[in-house]
Amino acid sequence: MRTLSLYLLLGIILHAVEASRFSLSPPAFFNRFSDFEEEYEEEEEGPGLGGLALKALVGASVAAVGGAGVSFARRAIKAKQQRVSTPKQQRSHLPSSSTVGSSTPSFVESGIKGGKSDPKIARGTTTMAPPSSTEADGSGEEAEKEPEEVFDVEPVVELDESKLSEGQKEHPYAKLLGPKLVKYDSKQGKLVEVATADVLDGKVTSLFFHAQQVEQMLEKMKAGKVLPxxxxxxxxxxxxxxxxxVVFMSLPDGQEGRFQAYMKDMPWYAVPFNATERLRDAYKAFKIQNLPAAVVVDEQAQVLNEKGFTYMLIDKEGFPWHPKTLSQMLGSTFLSKDRSVPAAEVAKKKVLALYFSANWCKPCQEFTPKLVEAYEKVRAQGKDLEVVFVSMDETEEKFKEYFAKMPWLSxxxxxKTARSLLMTELEVKGLPTLVLLDEEREVITSKGRDFVLKDPEGAKFPWYPQPLNEISYSFDGIAQKPSLVLFMEGASADAQAKMVAAMQAVAEEFTAKNKLAPEDAAHRFNFYYAQEISTFSKALRSIAGLEQLNPKDKFLKSKAESNKPRLVLLDIAKxxxxxSPAEDAGTVEETTIRELLQARVEGTLPMETFRQPEPEEAGASASAKGAGTV
Incomplete structure (x- = not known):
């Protein structure tokens, strides 16, 4: 329970994994990847992973809505510059790598109110957390911690459940939220329990996931309050x-007194504080990754909109907030340099790329010329592509200045509503982001930026997901389900080719099965291989407890054992x-791969927890990343 709360409160993400629908992230992997990403950047003498590095540095779990994405990326860039220019041994006083996850549309003036803000920082944003306890003044000494505020617990006016009828107990809302809710009664000055069925029957309800701690932290960071x-x-x-x-779904942890105090400022109901299991199950069932969040359900307690928080704040006339398709969000008109372009013209394009970017963003400025080159090369090959710029600029003047450099639409x-909804729906968490959509406007990949950099000629355009991927080329989905990774960095080119062929055959077979299988089917796997030493392979080796390799290790007899190929099955969510044991034959056969996966499907494959860092490694991570280690 404590771990669940910390992950949500701090917004720790699994860096180097797909940012959409990832599970609550193990800090062990986050720290490990962040360490290797830093090393990678220093070796490469530059920003290295660019936009991806923004997520590594800040580690933000952001359902970036409108200006929230702007502020997230802006602050990440500033922190990135500070990090790169600061000697490694002095970095313990840099801000923490963890953040509070917020999904609040700051583009809407009537949305978040009540907090003062820097005019250059959008309200309702996710930003860097307060410095860790060791950062204080840069001396490396622990700063004095503020004592946690203690709240009094008042008696609750209880409801006698034995008097509830079967209809009340079996009501759809009672099954979802429990037989009773609580609400603050100002006349009695207490929380009062009520029958869930009595107050929610026939109503559309927003399940509001939030925590007072998050509200306070957002206010401290001048991000604005959520409640108003x-x-x-x-x-x-x-x-x-x-x-x-509205029903408040509190973070299933903390002080009951804090919960009661927070309820005094809410005009709606809440699941009781002591319904811990029900709250925990709800957070998991609705895959709540960011706070605040809201899930809108209908009169029968069936989900209407999983991303209701954004819809409610930016589309107040849209009750009951049915989700929109991407085509609806995009609207009826686009802009070119000299005219308005009807959506019908763009609808004919087989591939539509949405480019989330901003004039002020340095990684965006660096990537845009590369995207222009790739765009022109792909179109010159006769491939049907259009790009639409989704601006995160602060002013229309800056937007026009930036758009003038682009040969596509906007x-x-x-x-602003379209921008906010698109960022929410596509879970854009940093800038620049390039999302490719197919002819039906279904997502092909949200990693378009990475593919442009790795395939600038567009040879593999439009970069559809493949059954098997080199881990440094694409890691889409690695957090969604168990992933089989073949480490073969130390093998010869011939051996690598044979092993890739074996993995490819198995990956294609299992991918075909997955098309007709439910999401939780036991035979659902992702397949990757590590052909070269990279940031990604190092991070994965670390949590699996495998020895790290260096390029020169291929030629050392003393490293012969480490160079042997290894299969690792990762279940990041758990x-x-x-x-697997090192392969003495110097290769991994198809039968070996199948046997390992079959054992996993049957539940007989032994699994071990991720390796924890050694004491000295843990100390370094704690000082550099603050709250990143739980």
Whole structure:
């Protein structure tokens, strides 16, 4: 429970994994990747992974909505510059690598209110967390910790559950949230329990996931409070006569007194503080990765919109906030340099790339010329591609200045709702981001930027997901389900070719099975191989407990054992892995791969927890990353 709360509160993500639908992230992997990414950058003498490095540095779990993405990327860039220019031994006083996850649309003036903000920093943003306890003044000595505020626990006016009817107990909302809820009664000055069925029957309800600790941290970081905006939406919907209610789903941890104090500022209901298991199950069932978040459910307690928080704040006339398709979000008109372009013209394009970028963003400025080159080369090959710029610029003047450098289309700058919804729907967490959509406007990949850099000629365009990927080329989905990784960095070219062929055959077979299988099927796997030493292979080797390799190791007899290929099955969501024995034959056969996967499907494959850092490594991580280690 403590771990769950810390992951949510700090917004720690699994860096080097797909950012959409990842599970709550094991800090062991986050720290390990961040260490190797830093090493990689120093070896490469530059920003190295560019936009990807922004996520590594800040580690933000951001459902970046509108300006939230702007501020996230801006602060990440500034911190990145500070990190690169600061000697490694002095970095313990840099801000923590962990953040609070927020998903608040700062483009909407009527959204988040109540917090003062820097005009250059959008309200309702995810930003860097307060410095770790060791950063204080850069001396390396521990700063004095502020004592945690203690809240009094008041008695609750309880409801006698034995008097509830079967209808009340079996009501869809009662099954989802429990038979009773609580609400603050200002007349009694206490929380009062009520029957869930009585107060939610026939209503559309927003399940509001949040925590007072997060609200306070957002306020400290001048990101603005969340509650005022939601309270405004709540009041407006009820004034219109809409059957609308909100239920607060508190972070399943912390002080009961804090929960009670927070409820005094809420005009709606909440799942009781002591319903810990139900709250925990709800956070998992709805895959809550960021705070605040909201899931809108209908009168029968069925999900209407999993990303309701953004919709409620930016589309107040859209009750009950049915989710929109990407085509609907994109609107009816685009801009070119000299005219408005009807959406019907763009709809004919087989591949549409959405380019989330901003004039002020240095990695964006560096990537845009490369994207222009790739765009022109792909189109010169007769491939049907259009790019649409989704601006995160602060002013229309800056937008026009930046757009003038681009040969493609753009969303109208004033269409802030579209920008917010697109960033939310596509879970854009940093800039620049390039998302490719197919003819049906389904996502091909959200890693378009990486593919442009690795395949600038567009030979593999439009970069559809492959059954088997080299880990440094694409790591899409590695956090979604168990992933089989073949480490063969030390093998000869001939041996590598044979092993890739074996992995390819198995990967294609299992991928074909997956098309018709449910999401939780036991035979769902991702397949990767590490052909060369890279940041990614180093991070994965570290958590699996494998010895690190250096390029020169291929020629050392003393490293012969380390150079042998190894199969590792990673289950990142559960923080466990299986490491196969070193292959004495110097290669991995197809039968070996199948036997390992079959054992996993049958539940007989032994799994071990991720390797924890050694004491000296843990100390370094703690000082450099603060709250990143739980």
């Amino acid at each position: 905006g939601l309270k405004e939406v709540y009041a407006e919907q009820r004034a219109k006569g809409n059957n609308f209610e 969303l109208p700058y004033e269409d 923080e466990v892995c299986h490491v």
